[in-house]
Amino acid sequence: MADAACTAFAGKTPPRTWSRALLLTLPIALWSLFMSLRGLMQPDRSLQIASALTAAFLIALFFMMMKTSSTYRWRRWFFVALGVLFPIEFIHNVMVLRGSMGIPIEEMIAGRTPFCFLPIPLLILPAALTKTLVFPGSILPGGGMAGSGMAAMVGLWLAITLVVGKGWCSYACFFGGIEEGMAALPKKAQWKKLDPRLRLVPWAVLLAMVLLSLALFEPAYCMWLCPFKAVSEYVAARNTVGLVQNGIFVVLFAALVIVLPLLTKKRTQCTFLCPFGAFQSIFNKTSVFDIKIDRTVCSPCVLCQKSCPTMSLTDDSIKKGETLMSCMKCGACVDACPKGAAVWHIRGTQVAVKPERARLMFLYVAWAMAAMFGGTIITQGLATILQRVI
Amino acid sequence: MGGPFLLGEAFLLGLASGPACVASCGPVVVPSLLAEGAGWRLNARYLSSFLGTRFVGYLLFAAVAWELGALVSPPPAVRTLIYGGIHVLLGVVLLWYAHSIGRVCTHACAGSGLVSIGRVGKRGVSGAAVLGLLTGVSLCPPFVAAGLRAAQLSNIAAALLFFAVFFVATTLWFVPFVGLGCVRRNASVIFVARTAMILVALYYLLAGVAMLAGRRIYG
Numbered sequence: 067m068a069d070a071a072c073t074a075f076a077g078k079t080p081p082r083t084w085s086r087a088l089l090l091t092l093p094i095a096l097w098s099l100f101m102s103l104r105g106l107m108q109p110d111r112s113l114q115i116a117s118a119l120t121a122a123f124l125i126a127l128f129f130m131m132m133k134t135s136s137t138y139r140w141r142r143w144f145f146v147a148l149g150v151l152f153p154i155e156f157i158h159n160v161m162v163l164r165g166s167m168g169i170p171i172e173e174m175i176a177g178r179t180p181f182c183f184l185p186i187p188l189l190i191l192p193a194a195l196t197k198t199l200v201f202p203g204s205i206l207p208g209g210g211m212a213g214s215g216m217a218a219m220v221g222l223w224l225a226i227t228l229v230v231g232k233g234w235c236s237y238a239c240f241f242g243g244i245e246e247g248m249a250a251l252p253k254k255a256q257w258k259k260l261d262p263r264l265r266l267v268p269w270a271v272l273l274a275m276v277l278l279s280l281a282l283f284e285p286a287y288c289m290w291l292c293p294f295k296a297v298s299e300y301v302a303a304r305n306t307v308g309l310v311q312n313g314i315f316v317v318l319f320a321a322l323v324i325v326l327p328l329l330t331k332k333r334t335q336c337t338f339l340c341p342f343g344a345f346q347s348i349f350n351k352t353s354v355f356d357i358k359i360d361r362t363v364c365s366p367c368v369l370c371q372k373s374c375p376t377m378s379l380t381d382d383s384i385k386k387g388e389t390l391m392s393c394m395k396c397g398a399c400v401d402a403c404p405k406g407a408a409v410w411h412i413r414g415t416q417v418a419v420k421p422e423r424a425r426l427m428f429l430y431v432a433w434a435m436a437a438m439f440g441g442t443i444i445t446q447g448l449a450t451i452l453q454r455v456i
Numbered sequence: 457m458g459g460p461f462l463l464g465e466a467f468l469l470g471l472a473s474g475p476a477c478v479a480s481c482g483p484v485v486v487p488s489l490l491a492e493g494a495g496w497r498l499n500a501r502y503l504s505s506f507l508g509t510r511f512v513g514y515l516l517f518a519a520v521a522w523e524l525g526a527l528v529s530p531p532p533a534v535r536t537l538i539y540g541g542i543h544v545l546l547g548v549v550l551l552w553y554a555h556s557i558g559r560v561c562t563h564a565c566a567g568s569g570l571v572s573i574g575r576v577g578k579r580g581v582s583g584a585a586v587l588g589l590l591t592g593v594s595l596c597p598p599f600v601a602a603g604l605r606a607a608q609l610s611n612i613a614a615a616l617l618f619f620a621v622f623f624v625a626t627t628l629w630f631v632p633f634v635g636l637g638c639v640r641r642n643a644s645v646i647f648v649a650r651t652a653m654i655l656v657a658l659y660y661l662l663a664g665v666a667m668l669a670g671r672r673i674y675g
C-alpha cells in the first residue's frame with residue numbers, strides 16, 4: 067500500500083483532481099485579477115480586453131501547473147509570451163514617441179531612457195563611490211538620473227531577488243523569452259557538445275563591464291554588448307563607431323538569441339553572455355528555494371542534465387546532489403526526471419521530503435511576481451496589438 | 457622648490473584623486489591581477505611592479521611634456537592622438553598578456569613568478585610592468601588635474617616632485633588590491649580573468665582606433 071509518508075518521500079507527484087487544482091489556483095487567481103483591475107477600469111477597450119486575457123492566461127497556466135504537477139512547459143508559455151510581447155510594445159511606444167528605435171545621445175544624457183534591470187550590477191560601484199547613478203534614464207516620468215522611482219524599482223527587485231534568487235531569470239526577465247521560444251522549436255539539438263567553460267563567460271562579462279562602467283562612468287554593457295538593443299532602443303548611429311556599436315548588438319542578438327538556441331536547444335544568451343544572470347546567481351545563495359537531486363533515487367540517467375536550458379547540471383553536481391549556482395529554477399530537470407529524483411527543496415529541510423510543498427511555495431512567490439511584472443507587460447503588448455486589430 | 461605647503465597640496469590632491477585613479481586603472485589591474493597566482497606576496501609583487509613603472513611613466517611623461525612646453529595640456533587634437541595611441545597599445549598588451557597566461561607553467565615545481573609577456577635577452581618582461589608604464593602615460597583625468605597644477609610651478613624639478621608626491625598619495629588607494637591575493641585561484645577564476653581581460657582589450661582597441669581615426673565614441 068502506498069501510504070502518504072511514502073509518496074511524500076519519493077517518486078513523481080501524480081496529477082491532481084480538478085477540484086484540488088482549482089483550490090490551489092485560487093490565491094493566484096485572486097492576485098491576477100487584482101493585478102488586472104487597473105487595466106479593466108480604463109476606458110480603453112483594447113486595454114480592458116488585454117487585461118482580461120492576461121489574467122485568464124496567467125490563471126490557466128497556473129492551474130495547469132497545479133493539475134499536472136509539472137512546471138516547465140506551462141511556465142514556458144508565459145515566458146515566451148513575455149519575451150515576444152515586450153519588444154512589440156516597446157518598439158511601438160518609441161516609434162510613436164520619436165519615430166525611430168534609435169535614441170539620440172542627447173536624450174540619454176537628459177535621462178530619458180526607460181529603466182532596465184540589466185545594468186543594475188553596473189550601477190553599484192559608481193553609486194557607492196560617487197552617489198551617482200550612471201544609468202542614463204528613469205523609470206518614472208521625472209525620475210531623473212537619481213530618481214526615487216528608480217530607487218523604488220531597485221528596492222522591489224532586491225526584495226524579490228532575495229527570495230527567489232536566480233528564479234528572476236525564469237519568471238520576471240522580459241528578455242529571456244525569445245531564446246527560450248527558439249530553443250523550444252527544434253525536436254533535437256544539432257550541437258550537443260558545448261565547451262563547459264563557456265558557462266563562465268557571463269562572469270567575465272560581468273567583471274569587465276563593472277570595471278569599465280566605473281572607469282567610463284556609463285553602463286558599458288548597454289553601450290557595447292546588450293543583444294536586446296536590437297529589439298528595443300539603440301544609440302542613434304551618427305558615425306562609423308555608432309554603426310559598429312549597433313552592428314555588435316545585431317550580431318549578438320542573431321547569434322545568441324536566434325541561431326544558437328535553435329542549434330543547441332539551450333538559452334545561449336543567458337548561459338554564455340548575460341552579466342545580470344551571473345550577478346543574479348549570487349542571490350541563489352540567499353534564496354531559500356533550490357533544486358536538489360535525491361541521490362538515493364537517482365540512477366543517474368542524466369536526462370535532467372540534457373533538459374537543463376542553462377547547463378546548470380554536470381556529472382559532478384549530480385553526484386553531489388545539487389545544481390550549479392547558475393540554476394534559474396525553471397523546473398525542466400524536475401519535470402524530465404523519470405524517477406522523481408530531481409526535486410524542489412527548501413533550504414534547511416531534508417532533501418526529497420515533501421518536495422511538492424517546496425514547489426508550491428516557490429511557485430506562489432514566483433507566479434505572484436510573474437503576474438506583477440510580466441502580467442503588466444503582456445497586457446500592454448496585447449493592448450498594442452488589439453488597438454491595431456480592433 | 458616646492459615648500460611643505462606645496463607638497464601637502466600635492467598629497468591632498470593625490471588622496472582626493474585616488475578613487476578616480478583606481479577607477480580608471482581598474483579595468484587593467486583587476487583582471488590581470490586575478491589572472492596571476494594567488495597569495496598576497498605575489499600580488500604585492502605584481503602591484504609594486506605595476507606601480508613602479510606607473511611612477512616612471514608619470515615622471516617620464518611630465519619631463520618630456522615640460523621640455524616640449526606643453527605640460528599635460530597639449531592641444532586637444534594631440535591629446536586625442538596620444539590617448540588613442542595609448543588605448544591601442546593597452547589593448548594589444550592586454551591581449552598579449554591574456555595569451556601569455558595560457559603558456560604559464562602551472563606544474564607544482566614551477567616558480568611562482570609574475571606573468572611575462574615577452575623576452576629581453578634571457579629574461580621575461582613582467583606584464584604588470586608594461587601595463588603600469590602604459591597607464592602611467594595614459595593621461596587619465598587625475599593625471600591631467602595634477603599636470604595642470606604642476607604646470608604653474610617655476611621649474612621642472614618642482615613639477616616632478618609635485619608629481620612624485622601626488623603619485624605616492626594615489627598609490628595608497630591601490631593597497632587594498634593586495635587583498636585580491638586572498639581570492640582562491642583555480643582554472644575557472646583564471647578563465648574568467650583572462651576572458652575579462654580580452655573584453656577590456658577589445659574595448660580599448662576599438663576606442664583607441666576610433667580616437668586615432670578622429671571619430672567620437674558616442675553619437
Ligand code: SF4
Pocket residue numbers: 234235236239240241242335336337340341342343344
Ligand atoms: S540571464 Fe539575463 S537575459 Fe537571461 S533571463 Fe536572466 S537576466 Fe534575462
Ligand code: SF4
Pocket residue numbers: 357373374375376377378379389390392393394395396397398399400
Ligand atoms: S538545474 Fe533544473 S531548474 Fe535549474 S536551470 Fe537547469 S533545468 Fe532549470
